[in-house]
Amino acid sequence: MSASIAIQVLPAAENDQELIRIVDEVIAYIASTGLRYEVGPFETTIEGDDYDQLMMIAKECQHVAVRAGAQKVSAYIKVAYQPEGEILTIDQKIGKYQNKKH
Numbered sequence: 001m002s003a004s005i006a007i008q009v010l011p012a013a014e015n016d017q018e019l020i021r022i023v024d025e026v027i028a029y030i031a032s033t034g035l036r037y038e039v040g041p042f043e044t045t046i047e048g049d050d051y052d053q054l055m056m057i058a059k060e061c062q063h064v065a066v067r068a069g070a071q072k073v074s075a076y077i078k079v080a081y082q083p084e085g086e087i088l089t090i091d092q093k094i095g096k097y098q099n100k101k102h
């Protein structure tokens with residue numbers, strides 16, 4: 001695995017219900033890419049071996065949010081990229097914490 005990105009899409013929305021609907025559409029788009037992803041309360045992390053594909057997905061997320069009805073959208077994007085070698089994967093980073101809740 002050579003790259004991962006975390007993307008937090010922040011669409012302008014009238015209310016929480018509208019925000020959830022728009023973010024759900026963005027997450028459905030991310031799911032449709034077939035790449036491994038993990039949804040969190042602030043952002044979704046996606047990993048893959050094609051850095052350019054990941055950046056295109058990050059770009060497309062804004063279009064999806066606007067098509068879903070957002071008049072404007074902001075986003076925070078984080079990148080881990082290691083062209084030679086292996087980044088730490090989602091599972092390596094958080095697998096041990098999953099299903100552990102207070």
Ligand SMILES: Cc1ncc(C[n+]2csc(CCO)c2C)c(N)n1
Nearest residue numbers: 007008009020023040041042043044
């Ligand atoms: C790309 C992306 N993934 C997750 C969130 C965080 N988030 C905000 S509202 C919500 C509920 C959706 O049903 C979630 C998970 C985000 N902002 N952008």
